[in-house]
Amino acid sequence: MRVVTGLNGLIVAVAVGVMSTPVMAQPPTVRVGEVVPRDVREIYDRGLQYLANSQTEAGDWKGGGGEQGPGVTGLALMVLLASGEDPNFGLYSTHVRKALRNIISQQNAGTGYFGQSMYHHGFAMLALSEAYGTVDDRNLWTGSEPNRRSIGVALELAVRAAITSQKKNSLGGWRYSPDSSDADTSVSGAVLVGLLAARNAGIEVPDEVIDKAIGYFSSMTSDGGQVGYSGGFGGFDESFARISIATLSYAVARRKDLKQFKATLAYLTKRLENAPQQHYAEYTRYYQAQALFQGDVEAWEKWNKLLVRQLKTSQLPDGSFQGQFGATVGTSMSLLALALNYRFLPIYER
Amino acid sequence: MLTMNVRIRALGAILVAVWILSLAAADSAEGPVDANRAVIYLANIDHVTGRLLDSSGDGRLIWQSPAFATPFEFPVSYLNAVHFPVPGKLDQAAGDYCFELAGGDIAFGSLVGLQPDEAVLDITGIGPLHVDRTILRRMYRWKGGTEVLYFGPSGLTGWHASGGTKGWQEEAGQLVSSQDGAVIRRDFGIPPQARFEFELSWKSKADFELAIGVGDAKSALRAFRFEVWDDGIVATRETESVMDVAELQKTKAGVGRIHLQAFLDQQKGRLLVFSSSGRPLADLTVAASKPQAFGGIQLTNKSGDIRLERLSISRWNGEPPRAVESDKARIHVADGSIIYGPLKSYDSVEGKFVIEVNGAEQRLAPDQLQDVFFSESVANSERTLCAVFLNDQRLSGDLLKVENNAIWLKCPGIREPIRAPIESLRTLLGLNPQKTEDLPKESDPILRQGRLELLGAVLQGHLVDSAAAPSKTLTWKPALSSSPGSLEVGVSGRIVYRDPPVKPQPTAAEVRAMPVQKQARIRGTTESVGNTGVAAKGKQKKPILHLRSGDMIPCDQATIDESGVTFSSSITDSTFIRNDQLKVLELIPDTTPVEITKQKKERLLMLPRMQRDNPPTQLIRSVDGDYLKGRLISMDEQQIHVEIRLETKTLHRDRVARIIWLHADEIDATAKPRTSDDEIAGTRVQALTDNPQQVTLSKSTTGDQPGQNSVINTNRLTFVAQQLDGPILSGRSELLGACRVDLRQIDRLLIGIAIEQDAASLAFHQWKLRAASDPVAAREGSSDGGEGQESALVGKAAPEIELDMLDGSKFRLSARLDKVVILDFWASWCGPCLQVMPQIDKVVHEFADQGVELVAINLEEKDDRIKAALERLKLEMPVALDRDGRVAEKYGATAIPQTVIIDRTGKVARLFVGGGARFGDQLRTAIEAVLSGKPETPDEPSK
Structure with a gap:
């Protein structure tokens, strides 16, 4: 278990104000960017304020006129966790606990499914994994709410739901519905990264589950590094989001040996200047940041400069970022793309 | 775009402004017309947009321009015209009759009463008017205006001119040119049979050409024309094989005029010409081998000067008018007969008109009366203004007042004052604008005279001294306004004190004689050197x-x-x-x-x-x-x-x-450069000289002491204007501190954002990025949604193809001459190709019994990949293997999918680039067209 060391490491880092990855099982291999640039801090703080102020009493985010649900709450929760503030005693500790209660309370006690879609399930699972061991959940529940599960129990359940869904799927991936027999690389990425984060947090995830999912991604990756969307053939239109999802999945699954990983990473690093498409820009940046960071830190450093410039111009006066999924998702994903500069979340471990 | 360019070039800056304004008005479609979009044209070249304010009728028009904080006052005697914004949809004038009155006035309405010395007319939009019988010239049945296509002219708007931007001016709505070779043209949608009435006048000599039934400049050569031969005006037409001519009127040197009626039948190639009073002058029949009907008119000033004073165009039933005794009062009756004699009165008891014929009275029911000519007994009296209504009514008189958005006129011979609401007007014409030489001139040498040019305004005049009353903005006194106006902060434009010298372009021979370095600069191959001006x-x-x-x-x-x-x-x-x-x-x-x-x-x-x-x-x-x-x-x-x-x-x-x-x-050419105009409280100006060697602009040192001026050798100095003291304009620059400029030494003063716009033409400013264009294939559907006829290959012989097939056989295109062959260039990595392949396969199958066959040409892929793709798509089609991409190159397939239809003669009939969900329908239509033998390229490909 890395619970204690992780927590200590984080507190130490915050206390002395030095940027450092938490002390984890694997020591950080690369240390770059000793000082977080001022622009990054300003953008992040303004966005954080927006999210903190727009959280509902129930702990979720309903404003911003877009997508809402456990996955969205999970993304915003990760922004709070990645801020560097102590999740138990810091500025946003109340927000963190409210968000966690909200996510867990929506989980189906029987199936472990968070509901809405496997996208939401994947992002909620990822958020719980990042909170697990970091947030002290002994006093998470105060009243007589239903579903008074601990983070660990909720995460175990969620992992089981994801595995059950995969078993129904002949392709080894996931799609919107947990019962679907079809798969796409976008939903599959959300669930797989959630599972990998849970495994890193110490929850048991059988290797065959990961292998099957990685097998699915490999089958969807072309020699040139393009990643298809759905089905098993064709449709290789350029999508930096999907290429980044695949790169990130291979990396976090410790499968950098695969030729598909090399191909997708090369595709990204050769095209660092390519602006994200008009659609899904925030979604693309969210994955591209992590994929480059995991795959090639030097490339990430270059790309990150561009990201900071772009976010600086697209942030609205209230600190939010708009996107086609609404301000909560737009803001959360933009900030999480930036959060690699802080490296507080365990999923950013290299 | 083409016609737009022509118009802009031809009519010059003045019309550009009008055009921009009318465009802006059109943008705000449906909504009420913006009152600020009227333009006043003065007796010199000045004009300014704005709106009329109330005035009390002391012979002045009060004009508020949106660019100025305070209004101008223009004496009516300086007015050329006010053009009001025209709404998108015009209503035809209603009324039983059209009344022609003295002074060229025209009104529509009904006849309420007729006595020997007075008529009572109920005029559309105005109401009942008591009209002196002496000003009645003519009245005729008005069929709701369906007969009349145009009454005019009322200004240059709508006309296209070529051959020099300053070739034509408008004076009192009339079109005037004194430039040799100036041509003006307008399309009126003239029907094949039409009646024209026009008046032309000239001051020096008659040398013009008026062509009717004209399409473009070329068709004008073959149209019926009125032109001047030696000492006479003739009507003529010359076709490829025939020509005819008839003399209409002799001309003499000096002032002259002509007033004619013409009846044109373009189908029969016949032109009938009558004098204004109805005397027959010519009857020409010169038919073209292929009769065509064109809807326009073209007027050319070949030399000397010409003025189009009047032009009306109406439909004609093709029936030649009867000969009349033109100088007598007469009534044309519905049955075609003519009664000579004055219309005396209307008997309301009996409901009939009373006509005096040879001393006896004759009575006529109103529905019998078609056209009444009254005898012209009284000369026209002088008038200063003419209100031209949107419905083509024209009433002239003297200004009484402007009140509540209406102009009040006193018209000679009409008892009541006329109230013309501005919203019902097209134009207000000044009928006797003062001659240029009689206009006031400023004699004070301290007040340097210049020309203020803003968007929608050109005003000659001078800046007003502000030493006594400091102002945050510049104040301009137009020469023709009795009051000055303060420029609104944020307005952009320039004051021209001296026009930049026109540099003659070197001829090709001169360029060849130059040193290579200089040649390169003229050809634009040398990098431009920077701005000239700094002489350090x-x-x-x-x-x-x-x-x-x-x-x-x-x-x-x-x-x-x-x-x-x-x-x-x-x-x-x-x-x-x-x-x-x-x-x-x-x-x-x-x-x-x-x-x-x-x-x-x-x-x-x-x-x-x-x-x-x-x-x-x-x-x-x-x-x-x-x-x-x-x-x-x-x-x-x-x-x-x-x-x-x-x-x-x-x-x-x-x-x-x-x-x-x-x-x-x-x-982005449409983006506005960022300036500090929004942040500063004042008017930013730039003093500019074209010759920095001779003139220096100076700025004061920080102490603001006149004696301590430091001099910058520059030809551009930008600062926020604060005060004009005599000829010295002073102000402050954020960068340079206090600045002073002697207006007598500069050529131009730029104002606001015009500074950046002007600087954009400087050599260094030509270094700017240009965005690469998007590839065509990235768009949905075929290259342009067209019919696949845009490629240069269409209509040419299809390049030969000899390829191995996937099934091991050979394919040679020239062996398929009896077939219509569809080539589909594709690859398995191309998503859009895979999307359209099933559609193409399905459509081609529909035509299988008509000798249409498909060959899918795969680009440079291995057999197993091709087979896997076909299997996945569940398609069985003949696939040719373009292993080295040579065939794709021959067919210009730089973007796929590309689909080519080759007809039975071996020619490329259609070529589509791209696909999309509806490509199948597009292809089906194209194959049907090719099978039915439609030509590859229509005469004018629609773009």
């Missing part, structure tokens, strides 16, 4: 900062960070300039220009699509003439750090000759 002569030259405003600042010790340039300069205490204000930093001024080809420069300034959201911000030129695009991070005394493709590189500063700033708003 002698010694080591200091670095020069060129601002986007065109100003130049010699400086020392410049350093750069991501926000801008920090510097020190002997001419200013300022030490910082923002990036968005900068154009060039010349570290080594006047570096020897190097030859750079147009292509190379274009390539250098091309912004790749992938960098669109991350464009380079600077272009760095080395002392050797090499260029580097990137994002300048910083520059200190030794080094320059520049980010190129996200990597930071370091350059030695002494190797860099100049740094050019590239701005995002320069890529």
Whole structure:
């Protein structure tokens, strides 16, 4: 278990104000960017304020006129966790606990499914994994709410739901519905990264589950590094989001040996200047940041400069970022793309 | 776009303004017409947009321009015309009769009463009027205006001119030219059979050509024309094989006029010409071999001068008019007969008109009465204004007042004053504008006379001294207004004191005789040298900062960070300039220009699509003439750090000759350059001279002491104007401190954003990025949604194809001459190809029994990949293997899918690039057309 060391490491880092990855099982291999640039801090703080102020009493985010649900709450929760503030005693500790209660309370006690879609399930699972061991959940529940599960129990359940869904799927991936027999690389990425984060947090995830999912991604990756969307053939239109999802999945699954990983990473690093498409820009940046960071830190450093410039111009006066999924998702994903500069979340471990 | 360009070029700045305004009015479609969009034209070349305010009728029009805070007062005697905005949809005038009155007036309505000395007319939109019988000229049945196509002219709007931008002017709505060869044309949608009535006049001599039934300039040569031969005006037409001519009127030197009626039948090729009073003058029949009906008119001033005073066009039933005794009062009856004699009165008891015929009374029911000519007994009396209504009514008289958005006129011979609501008017014409030589001239030499040019305004006059009453803005006194107007803050424009000299273009022979270096500059192959003007002569030259405003600042010790340039300069205490204000930093001024080809420069300034959201911000030129695009991070005394493709590189500063700033708003031509106009309280101006060698602009030193003026040798000086004292305009520059300019020494004073717009033409400012265009194939559907006939290959013989097939057989195109062959260029990695393949396969199957066959040409893929793709799509089709891409190259298949239809003669009949969900339907239509033998290319491909 890395619970204690992780927590200590984080507190130490915050206390002395030095940027450092938490002390984890694997020591950080690369240390770059000793000082977080001022622009990054300003953008992040303004966005954080927006999210903190727009959280509902129930702990979720309903404003911003877009997508809402456990996955969205999970993304915003990760922004709070990645801020560097102590999740138990810091500025946003109340927000963190409210968000966690909200996510867990929506989980189906029987199936472990968070509901809405496997996208939401994947992002909620990822958020719980990042909170697990970091947030002290002994006093998470105060009243007589239903579903008074601990983070660990909720995460175990969620992992089981994801595995059950995969078993129904002949392709080894996931799609919107947990019962679907079809798969796409976008939903599959959300669930797989959630599972990998849970495994890193110490929850048991059988290797065959990961292998099957990685097998699915490999089958969807072309020699040139393009990643298809759905089905098993064709449709290789350029999508930096999907290429980044695949790169990130291979990396976090410790499968950098695969030729598909090399191909997708090369595709990204050769095209660092390519602006994200008009659609899904925030979604693309969210994955591209992590994929480059995991795959090639030097490339990430270059790309990150561009990201900071772009976010600086697209942030609205209230600190939010708009996107086609609404301000909560737009803001959360933009900030999480930036959060690699802080490296507080365990999923950013290299 | 073409016609638009022609119009702009031909009619010049004045009409451009009108056109822009009318366009803006059209933009706001449906909504009420903006009252501020009227334009007043004065007796000189001046005009200004705005609206009429109330005035009490002391012979002045009070005019409020949106560009000025206070209104102008223009005497009616200086008025040429006011053109009011015209709504998109016009209602035809209603009424039983059209009344023609003295002075060319026209009104529509009903006849309420008729007595021997007075008529009572109920006029549309005006009401009952008591009209003196002496001003009644004619009345005729008005069929709701369906007969009449045009009454005019009322200004140049709608006319297209060519052959010199200043060829035509409008005076009192009439079209005037004194430029030899000036041509003007307008399409009226004239039907094949039409009646024309026109009046032309001239001052020096008659030498014009009026062509009716004209399409373009070429068709005017074959149209019926009125023109001047030796000493007579003739009607003529000349076709490929026939010509005929008839003389209409003799001409003499000096002043003259002609007033004619013409009846044109374009189908039969017949023209009947009558005098204004109805006397037959000519009957020509010159038919073309292929009769065509054109809807326009063209007037050419061949030499001397010409004025189109009147033009009306109406439908004609083809029935030649009867001969009349034209000078007598008469009544045309519905049965075609003519009764000679005055219309005396209307008997309301009996409901009949009373006519006096040879001393006896004759009675006529109203429905029998078609057209009444009254005898012209009284000469026209003088009038100063003519109100032209949107429904083509025209009423003239003298101004009583302007009140509540209506103009009140007193018309001679009409008892009641006429109230004309401005919203019902098209034009207010000044009938007797003063001659140019009689217009007032300013004699005070201190007040330098200039021409203020704003969007929608040209006003000659002078700036008003503000020494006594300091103002945040400039005040302009137009020569023809009795009151000055203060410019609104934020207005952009310029005051021209002296027009820039016109540089004659060297002839080709002259260019050849020049040294190579100079030739290259004229051809645009040498990199342009910077702005001329800074004359920092002698010694080591200091670095020069060129601002986007065109100003130049010699400086020392410049350093750069991501926000801008920090510097020190002997001419200013300022030490910082923002990036968005900068154009060039010349570290080594006047570096020897190097030859750079147009292509190379274009390539250098091309912004790749992938960098669109991350464009380079600077272009760095080395002392050797090499260029580097990137994002300048910083520059200190030794080094320059520049980010190129996200990597930071370091350059030695002494190797860099100049740094050019590239701005995002320069890529998008519609973007407005950022200026500090919004942030400053005052009017930003730039004093400009064309000849910096002779004139220096000065700025005061910080002490503001006149004796301590330091002089900057520059030809552009930008500052916020604060005061005009005599000829000295003074103000403050954010960068330079206090500034003073003697207006007598400058050529132009630019105001507001016009400063940046003018500077954009400077040599350094030509260095700006241009966005690469998107590939055609990226769009949905075939290349342009067209019919596949746009490719240059269409109509040509299909290039031969000899390829191996996937099933091992051979394919040779020339062996399929009896078939219609569909080629589909594709590859398995191409998503859009796989999307359209099933559609193509299905459509071609539909035509299988008509000898249509499909060959899918795969581009450079291995057999197993092709087979896997076909299997996945569940398609069985003949696939030819273009293993080296040669065939694709022959067919110009640079983007796939590309689908080609080859007809039975072996010619390319259609070529589509791209696909999309509806491609099948497009292809089906095309195959049907090819099978039915439709030509490859229609006469005029629609774009």
